[in-house]
Amino acid sequence: MSVYRDKRSPYYQFDFQHEGHRFHGSTKCTSRRDAEKFEAAELEKAKALVKATQRSKASLTIDDVADRLWKDSAQYDSEPKATETNLARLIEYFGKEKQLTEIDHKAAKELVAWRRGQRVSRRGMRTKEAEQALPLVSNATVNRSATKVLQRLFTFAKAEKVVFENEPDWGKLLLAEPEERVRELKSEEANALDDAMRLDFAPFFDFVRASGMRLKECVTLRWSEVDFGTKQIVRLGKGRRRVVFPITAAVREILFPLREQHPEFCFTYVAVYGNKRLGRVRGQRYPLTYTGAKTAWQRLRAGSGLKDFRFHDFRHDFGTKLLRDSGNLKLVQKALNHRDIKSTLRYAHVLDEDVAVAVERLAESRKKSRSKFREAG
Structure with missing residues (x-):
């Protein structure tokens, strides 16, 4: 092992072999002593890499590990496009050969x-000034789109x-x-949503x-997941877990009239404008898409004047009202198809009033008991 100068570069180069594998490149150092230290560090990295590769018998470049992870399981995630985007971001950041x-x-x-340091993304063309005005991504986004994705690659490689x-x-x-907040929809807010609702989107919302x-x-x-006979909706939910939801009278009233609108999907919308590229004909019905539903929600929220309410808050509203009515966390x-009841505990605050009533009732009971004891004495 030794470093050498190349006439084409101001830096010392290194070139050595370990266990039949060649390692070479620039040290980015202009002094021999620094270059030798750099080469020694590269040798230690080479030993670790060869040792790990021999165990896994597969390439450990981030690009190849991500590819194997994708083929093995990631493509079957509940939101595979998001997973693909997150993996691509890591590969671009570190470089394919890392x-x-x-x-x-x-x-x-x-x-x-x-x-x-990155900002949230928004669809559509924007000026540079408008892009800079967008907020920075949240801590939760950083955790889920970077740290945990990288950790998943390590976990896969360890397997x-x-x-x-x-x-x-x-x-x-x-x-x-x-902590994720729990937002409940107020009656006046619900009325404002109903007033601003487009009729073809009403069944969906x-x-x-x-x-x-x-x-x-x-x-x-x-429709294949909806069984009016057994009064159940059976499908795969988040994490590909089986979800069974009862078809109540209210749910039946929403779904039953929609059966003739589309042979496969329950929810549709009416095309307001024609679109040759997408094959859309004005006035015809088409299945509602994920992107279309998000766009419809953004317009509905703006039209109703609703503030500080996200689409996911409909789920919080449902959970809050159900717990208040039933008093049963399980x-x-x-x-809500929560795997861990810890996720459900965020709704427990709605029982505070019931706890206060129970404590007050207990205090009144003790008060009466002491009064009877004094009278008996």
């Missing part, structure tokens, strides 16, 4: 800092028998997230409020 074994805590921390000597400390990388299902679960609802957990 070895996963070279990503230590410092490199992962720099990734987090880079992602935190392939790769041993990482300098794996990042994931717990220290995760950013603090505020009525179903959202009546079922508490997630946006994607509602948009993609198929029932709400099942209705």
Whole structure:
């Protein structure tokens, strides 16, 4: 092993072999002593890489690991397009040839800092000034779109028998997230939504409020998943878990009249404008799409003047009202398809009033008992 000068570069180069593998490149150093230190560090990296590769018997470049992860499981995620985007972002940041074994805590921390400095994206053309006015991505977005995606790559590689000597400390990388708020829809807000509602979208939004299902679960609802005989909707929900939702009288009243609108999908809309590229004919009905539903919601929210209310808050509204009516956390957990009841506990605040009434009742009972004791004495 030794470093050397190349006439075509001001830097010393390194070139050595380890276990039959060649490693070479620029040291980016102009002094021999610094170049030799750099080469020694590269040798240690090479030893770790060869050792890990021999165990996994597969390439450990981030691009190849991501490709294997995608083919193995990621393509079957509940939102595969989001997963694909997040993986592509990491590959672009680190570079396709970056070895996963070279990503230590410092490199992962720099990734987090880079992602935190990005702004939320919005569809459509915007001026540079408008783009700069957009807010920075949230801590939750950084965690889910960068840190946890990188951690997933490491976990997948470890399942392939790769041993990482300098794996990042994931717990220290995760950013603090505020507890998810629970927003309930007020009666006057619900009336404002109804007044601003387009008639062809009304069944969809009525179903959202009546079922508490997630946006994607509602948009993609198929007639094959609806059984009016057994009074059940059976489908795969988040995490590909089986979800069974009862067809109540209110839900039946929403869905039953829609049966003739489309042979496969439950919810449709009427095309206001024709579109040759998309094959849309003005006045005809077409299945509602995820993007179309989000656009319809944004217009409805603006038209109703509703503030500080997200689409996902319909689900919070459903859970809150169901818990207030039933007083049963386990029932709400099942209705919302929560894997862990900790997710359901965010709605527990609605029982505070019931607790206060119970405590007051207990205090009154003790008061009466003391009065009877005094009278008896």
